[in-house]
Amino acid sequence: MELFDTATVLTRVMTSGVVMSIEKSDRELPGLERLLTKRTGRAHAVLVNSRSAAVHAALAGQGIGHGDTVSVPELSPKDAAFLAWLGVEVADEPGPAAFEHIALDAGRAHLLDEQARALRAPALVVDLTGLGFGPAAAVLTDDRTVWARAERLKIFGAYDLRTMWTQEESETDLIPGVQFNYRLSPLVAACARMALSQAVRPLTTGAPS
Template sequence: MELFDTATVLTRVLTSGVVMSIEKSDRELPGLERLLQKATGRSKAVLLNSRTGAIHAALAGQGIGHGDSVALPDVDAETSAFLAWLGVTVTSYDGPAAYDHIALDPTNADRLGALAAGATAPALVVDLTGLGFGPAAAVLTDDPKLWARAERLKIFGAYDLRTMWTQEEADADLVPGVQFNYRLSPLVAACARMALTQAARPAATSGAKQS
């Protein structure tokens, strides 16, 4: 990643005066959401501050929680431990999967669209941590109810951004049992967006043209 590009993004965010994800005037988070939606072909995106947060949101969005079982392929030890902490049991994989998972890094970020094309689960978890700007992830889906539940999980559970200061409940049926703060910062979102945008650009050629 070019240091000049990174410095430009950091300057833009820090001088905007918007460094928290609850600010209505923030443009970095919506920008990353739109980029991921376009790249994956999904209509809804939820941004979170960790891979485990995204896994939690993908499951909670489907009403999966403590005492439930899910089918998942190739679950690593870290994910297994987190699911056990949530009280979710992983069964032998015979489909359909509860969610699909893509871990992005500089070597495959340009192929996000192709990787997402093979995902068939209701939720797609995209881990952005490997891009190098800190823990970050997203849940992509076409299910409005899944999106709404996942979105609520990351904002202290009981209140959405419109009402968290007034403590007025907007949708009581979406309230999860435990509150979490899984919100992604605009600064990390801006850097991840920069990395994905650069990865999608055609590689520049150098040297003289051959006649």
């Protein structure tokens, strides 16, 4: 990643006057959401500030919580520990995956499209932390209810931004018992978007035929 590219993006965000994700006029978070839905072929994206937050949102979006049992392929030790903290058990026998996951870094960002389209779970966790701009992740899904529940897990998520000034709830059945500070910074979102936009498949070289 060229240094001047990062500086340009940071300057754009800082001079916009919008550096917090609770601002209705923010353009960086929606921009990253659009890019991720386009690249993964999913209809909805929820942006959060860590992989653990994305795992939590992927489960909460499906109504999975304490006392439930899930199947997750290739679960990492950290994810397994977090599920245990949530009180969610992992099934001994394989079954339909509650979510699948992809971890990106600068060398693998170009593989997002290919990897995402090969996965079929109702929720896809994409860990963006490896891109190098701080903890960041997303949950991608085609199910609007999963998206809505996952979004409501965040304090000042999309739903809260609609109602924070009016104090009126339009969908009271989606209100979680507890909300978490899972909001992603527009600065991090802008840099992650830049990295994904610039990701290109490496050229292959070989002897001419």
